[in-house]
Amino acid sequence: MQELIAQAKAVIANSYSPYSQFKVAAAIKAADGRIFTGVNVENASYGLTQCAERAAITAAVSAGVRQIDAVVIYTPTQEPAAPCGACRQVIREFSGSALILSICDSEKTLELSIADLLPESFQFEQGKST
Numbered sequence: 001m002q003e004l005i006a007q008a009k010a011v012i013a014n015s016y017s018p019y020s021q022f023k024v025a026a027a028i029k030a031a032d033g034r035i036f037t038g039v040n041v042e043n044a045s046y047g048l049t050q051c052a053e054r055a056a057i058t059a060a061v062s063a064g065v066r067q068i069d070a071v072v073i074y075t076p077t078q079e080p081a082a083p084c085g086a087c088r089q090v091i092r093e094f095s096g097s098a099l100i101l102s103i104c105d106s107e108k109t110l111e112l113s114i115a116d117l118l119p120e121s122f123q124f125e126q127g128k129s130t
């Protein structure tokens, strides 16, 4: 996890967050060992904002990753930030058990698995609906 933490902190300055001023960076570890990072990218049309976690996942999947083992979220705050619901669903797409560690500038951390963060998650099964 130390390498993920270091890489998330290394990219936090790239966060594009002029509207909220809330900087977020994420680093994810793929099952093949590769690490990918992302930051939140806001937009004048607020709803187009992309979260840091999804930016990192988009980079990983674009490089061929299909399995995620761990996600580190870093915010330069005094409290660790929990991933939003949309990011939980997107993390779940690529892992049922990924470890999520959220860190900040205090000693406080949040450490959970995606199974804990998103119980009974939606999975698509073609041809099945109730």
Ligand code: THU
Pocket (backbone or CB within 6 Å): 017, 020, 022, 024, 039, 040, 041, 042, 049, 050, 051, 052, 053, 082, 083, 084, 087
């Ligand atoms: N944000 C993330 O990057 N990840 C999350 O899981 C929650 C929120 C960003 C989006 C926006 O740029 C800012 O934090 C404030 O909501």
